[in-house]
Amino acid sequence: MATVKRTVEVELSTTGLDAAGRPQRVPLVVDDGGSPLALEAPPSAEPDLAGEHMLINIGPQHPATHGVLRLVLELDGETVVRCIPHIGYLHCGFEKIGEYRQYNQVIPWTDREDYLNSPGNNVAFALGAERLFGIEITERCKVLRVMAMELSRIMSHLVWLGTTCIDIGAFTPFLWSFDQREKIYKLLEDWIGARLTTSLTRVGGMGADIPDKWIEDLTAFVQSFPKTINEIDRVVTRNGIWVGRTIGLGVMTAEEAVNHGLSGPMVRASGVAYDVRKDFPYLDYETYDFDVPVGTNGDVYDRYLVRMEELRQSTRILEQAIRRLPDGPVNIADHRVILPPKSKATSDMESMIHHFKQVMEGPRPPIGEAYVAVESPKGEKGYYMVSDGTSKPVRWRIRPPSFVNLSAISKMVEGHLLSDVIAINASIDIVMGEIDR
Amino acid sequence: MSTSFSPVVAGSALPSDAPAPATPKAIAQRGGEPNPTAAALQQRFPSAIHRVDVVWNETTVVVAGAQLFDIVRWLHDDPSQRYDYLSDVTAVEFRDTEQPIEVVWHLRSLPYRRFLRLKVKIERGAPLDVPSVWSIYRGADWLERECFDMFGIRFTGHPDLRRLLMWEQYKEGFPLRKDFPLRGRFSRSEQLRQALAANPEARYSKEELTIAQAFEDLPDDMRRRLGTGERTGE
Numbered sequence: 093m094a095t096v097k098r099t100v101e102v103e104l105s106t107t108g109l110d111a112a113g114r115p116q117r118v119p120l121v122v123d124d125g126g127s128p129l130a131l132e133a134p135p136s137a138e139p140d141l142a143g144e145h146m147l148i149n150i151g152p153q154h155p156a157t158h159g160v161l162r163l164v165l166e167l168d169g170e171t172v173v174r175c176i177p178h179i180g181y182l183h184c185g186f187e188k189i190g191e192y193r194q195y196n197q198v199i200p201w202t203d204r205e206d207y208l209n210s211p212g213n214n215v216a217f218a219l220g221a222e223r224l225f226g227i228e229i230t231e232r233c234k235v236l237r238v239m240a241m242e243l244s245r246i247m248s249h250l251v252w253l254g255t256t257c258i259d260i261g262a263f264t265p266f267l268w269s270f271d272q273r274e275k276i277y278k279l280l281e282d283w284i285g286a287r288l289t290t291s292l293t294r295v296g297g298m299g300a301d302i303p304d305k306w307i308e309d310l311t312a313f314v315q316s317f318p319k320t321i322n323e324i325d326r327v328v329t330r331n332g333i334w335v336g337r338t339i340g341l342g343v344m345t346a347e348e349a350v351n352h353g354l355s356g357p358m359v360r361a362s363g364v365a366y367d368v369r370k371d372f373p374y375l376d377y378e379t380y381d382f383d384v385p386v387g388t389n390g391d392v393y394d395r396y397l398v399r400m401e402e403l404r405q406s407t408r409i410l411e412q413a414i415r416r417l418p419d420g421p422v423n424i425a426d427h428r429v430i431l432p433p434k435s436k437a438t439s440d441m442e443s444m445i446h447h448f449k450q451v452m453e454g455p456r457p458p459i460g461e462a463y464v465a466v467e468s469p470k471g472e473k474g475y476y477m478v479s480d481g482t483s484k485p486v487r488w489r490i491r492p493p494s495f496v497n498l499s500a501i502s503k504m505v506e507g508h509l510l511s512d513v514i515a516i517n518a519s520i521d522i523v524m525g526e527i528d529r
Numbered sequence: 530m531s532t533s534f535s536p537v538v539a540g541s542a543l544p545s546d547a548p549a550p551a552t553p554k555a556i557a558q559r560g561g562e563p564n565p566t567a568a569a570l571q572q573r574f575p576s577a578i579h580r581v582d583v584v585w586n587e588t589t590v591v592v593a594g595a596q597l598f599d600i601v602r603w604l605h606d607d608p609s610q611r612y613d614y615l616s617d618v619t620a621v622e623f624r625d626t627e628q629p630i631e632v633v634w635h636l637r638s639l640p641y642r643r644f645l646r647l648k649v650k651i652e653r654g655a656p657l658d659v660p661s662v663w664s665i666y667r668g669a670d671w672l673e674r675e676c677f678d679m680f681g682i683r684f685t686g687h688p689d690l691r692r693l694l695m696w697e698q699y700k701e702g703f704p705l706r707k708d709f710p711l712r713g714r715f716s717r718s719e720q721l722r723q724a725l726a727a728n729p730e731a732r733y734s735k736e737e738l739t740i741a742q743a744f745e746d747l748p749d750d751m752r753r754r755l756g757t758g759e760r761t762g763e
Binding site for chain 1: 615
């Protein structure tokens with residue numbers, strides 16, 4: 093990129109004058125692509141502030157940045173000239189820690205990375221590890237995992253919906269959506285005992301089968317949930333303030349969205365029908381009947397519409413999963429990989445050996461590598477694992493969808509007003525735990 | 530909303546009688562059908578393709594680092610390939626210190642619904658330089674910066690290769706390298722001491738401070754150090 097040096101007149105206090113009493117000149121490196129930084133203001137009696145740019149720092153401790161994102165904005169009046177994002181405030185080195193853990197021990201870390209989507213991450217990691225181990229999971233396990241993924245998609249979208257409504261100035265949908273999210277947490281609590289950090293899966297199966305009556309509870313939720321979507325839809329979708337504050341903001345065309353590597357609702361709102369569930373299916377998603385909503389304009393409003401429709405489509409998938417849930421074992425029968433029932437650990441010799449070997453050493457996959465991507469609520473979430481034949485991965489890489497989506501924010505906010513930065517940032521659906529890892 | 534809108538559909542370049550995508554079943558560890566792109570690459574760049582592997586149904590093409598950019602450019606532009614989506618850029622260092630460091634690109638061709646893994650192996654002792662694909666995929670911006678930050682791999686041609694997750698003044702090395710200890714290089718008390726001693730102003734780059742016209746207001750010593758390009762803080 094070609095850069096040119098221009099000179100900017102800086103107003104200084106008297107102490108800042110140089111020895112000859114002239115204001116000092118500070119060289120400023122600016123992009124040559126027509127950035128409005130040429131500050132050749134004509135002398136006038138009144139101070140002309142038109143050319144002065146201001147630096148605004150948003151975050152890292154700001155409620156509208158959804159975590160610890162920090163945006164340094166260069167403003168011309170109220171218009172954003174440049175946006176410099178800073179991330180890494182939540183960096184914990186998950187990928188490094190994963191290299192020191194057995195495969196099953198990594199699953200709790202996946203809870204904490206995209207923490208609004210823990211069951212989905214657990215399933216995604218287990219799918220990746222199973223590819224590496226060469227395991228075919230049972231039919232019941234597949235359907236249970238589909239339920240977990242779709243429940244977590246609804247959960248994550250509800251948080252997005254509620255917080256974005258608050259960012260833009262609507263409080264009521266936040267209460268409605270968090271009320272529904274609480275019901276999903278109740279379902280997860282009944283299933284696995286934890287609400288937020290579920291650790292739902294194991295390599296080769298699930299941490300627990302669903303309890304009795306759980307399907308009835310899920311059915312009740314699936315039946316009542318569309319009512320809430322419709323209520324939010326009625327309050328928000330045609331609301332004048334909402335429409336005025338979201339339409340035409342942060343537009344990405346289809347080519348730009350694909351070129352920037354956007355995924356999930358971000359790329360679909362730009363009119364690209366790319367959904368990992370449809371195009372690179374896993375867990376037999378090709379046998380479920382659901383639609384992929386696609387936006388037309390690629391702005392904040394379309395992202396909202398796409399996510400609203402995805403809530404409905406996830407409900408459809410849940411209905412089908414409830415109908416087809418087969419009986420049978422949840423875990424695979426190979427106890428070299430998955431623990432035998434705890435009740436046998438002290439009564440059956442072989443189970444005891446399996447317990448001991450797995451807890452002390454951990455199962456060992458063959459040498460190889462696998463990249464397994466799933467459609468997380470934020471987009472294409474990929475786990476890339478490399479094994480050297482030991483019980484711990486050589487490399488565990490998370491392909492974080494909201495990390496790649498956020499990298500386009502500089503482009504999206506350029507030329508918009510400061511208040512629109514909040515709306516655009518909200519529309520990306522970022523989770524800093526996943527971005528910084 | 531325009532009435533002539535038609536979405537960009539993944540799989541659009543496939544013939545209409547192509548089989549619908551399905552969940553892969555009973556995948557063999559080795560062998561299996563390689564991605565047709567691998568054969569096309571061997572024909573187009575015979576000297577640059579070192580090896581083609583199919584592991585767990587995923588095709589890996591090991592290529593020469595010097596020609597990586599041309600290969601990716603061709604994969605992106607050629608109408609029979611159309612790899613328009615960059616999923617991921619990362620690197621792998623093995624525990625065996627003799628093994629080369631691998632830089633890995635995961636590419637997708639949405640129109641053909643293909644997935645391809647490109648690898649460049651960097652022998653031990655060789656400079657950790659690979660070409661940047663930023664000018665082909667804008668999405669590579671942060672992915673390459675993160676890879677540089679974590680492994681120290683320099684992507685030549687990247688316009689702004691700075692640290693991303695670690696702060697810019699971070700001097701301890703590259704955290705995901707195997708010679709980096711899990712607990713970090715310093716003790717907890719030393720890390721805490723450094724964090725408390727850090728100057729919050731140092732979180733801004735000189736460029737940002739110049740926008741704010743705050744550069745001149747800084748203390749003398751800090752201005753001098755920033756002016757010579759040195760980072761303050763930790």
